[in-house]
Amino acid sequence: MNHGTSRHPAGPARAGAALAALLVSAALLAGCSASGSGGHSSDGFAADERGGPVPAPAATAPDEAGKQEKGDEAAPDYLSTFALDVDTASYGYARRVLGDGQLPKPETVRPEEFVNSFKQGYERPSGNGFSxxxxxxxxxEGADDWSLLRVGLATKAADDTVPRPPAALTFVVDISGSMAETGRLDLVRTSLAYLTEQLRDDDSVALVTFSDEAETVVPMTGLRGHRTKIREAVESLRTDSATNVAAGVERGYDEAVEGRREGATNRVVLLSDALANTGETDADAILERIGSSRREYGITLFGVGVGSDYGDALMERLADKGDGDTTYVADEAQARKVFVDQLPAHVELRARDAKAQVAFDRKTVRQFKLIGYENRAVADEDFRDDDVDGGEVGPGHTVTALYAVRLRPGASGHVATATVRWLDPATRKAREATGSVEADALDQALWGTSDERLQVTATAAYFADILRGGTLPGTPHLGELASRARKLAAETEDGSVARLADAISQAAVLKGAADEMPAVPAEGEID
Structure with missing residues (x-):
């Protein structure tokens, strides 16, 4: 394993990488040769019959896929580019749904958010960048089998001896009728109480509520001498009628702009079940309304999801396009974790518009597949375009990307180089860091390695892939995966891994029951 902080580029992006491609489907493992879309990079490729590399098909019309005139040379794409994502909401919500005795819907399962919910133990950088x-x-086993390749990015943890910049936070709270579900608004009150108590006297907060309309309850107010006022405002929250998320977000950004502070972390904190049912309900349209606030003033959005019924897609889209992140809070213990233990990561920034690009070596790599990050794909040629949105990352965050990789038989030497690029939050200056890996680093067997955190990462990724119906190479069945998670929980003495094992066991029972369910006859069909 190699670590690096070099600022040299990982290699030039190939602008024509997604042009005409030769499809050799017999050489591809089903489900592991995804192609890019909308100009995004391809995530898989295979060797042709002569052993030479050919790219996965570009996103063309079905009757054009695989066509190539004799003598034309395709430009194989060995790059994978995506915006960093520190969200964890998908995993938190999946645990909640499983705990309620149901399987999560596949479209709510995002493997990167499962993986990023766990400690990794990466080496931290000495400065304010990334390792x-x-x-x-x-x-x-065998030459034709696969490996998991892990790209780990980490920022320096918050330093208690160095004061963080002040925070100006606008709380946007959903008080619609759906928040009347037992414990839902109570949990929001608890979360806000934790957060407010952890903030400093030189921080400031505003409070906006919304149901069918939005209202400013407390304009931007410094905490010094006003904690009681804010606490009473939070305690007075009561549910009302419909859910107009757009009105809440728009009013929240208006208040954030009005109370914006130079040199502070200016952020909107949306606490909601995101079940929009009135007003504008499309995330992109909502964000378009407050686009100038986001771009001109750099105000970011932190989404906190609650409730057994939860608008996951809307909240995830709002946070991704709002230059922020999301989490899901199911109970008071999770609220304390997010707003007490992890507070610095949510009110400070180490990096803006952070993107990663992994360049695979065509001489050693036969196929690769990025696991997750579908919603975070970036065109390869946009990697160093700093006007293209990336992800915002706070202190102490880790970001992990897992790839299924198939090496060429007998491959040795360089496999891949990973480069992360970001903007310094204070100076907006672009910076880069790199790391690389050689073939011999992939020789160890996954379940035999001494790196327990790599095994936890793989367990979380496999679990997510099973829940969304994927076909990753090497995936154990749920029973085996639960057993491995139990063993890892004991070895790491990590309660979060024990909870992962519980979730996998619950899924195994539910999927077993689902598999035994008789098929429902179609209308007009006789039993």
Missing amino acids: VSVDGARTG
């Missing part, structure tokens, strides 16, 4: 770690392990 880059690249490692992996084999998922099976």
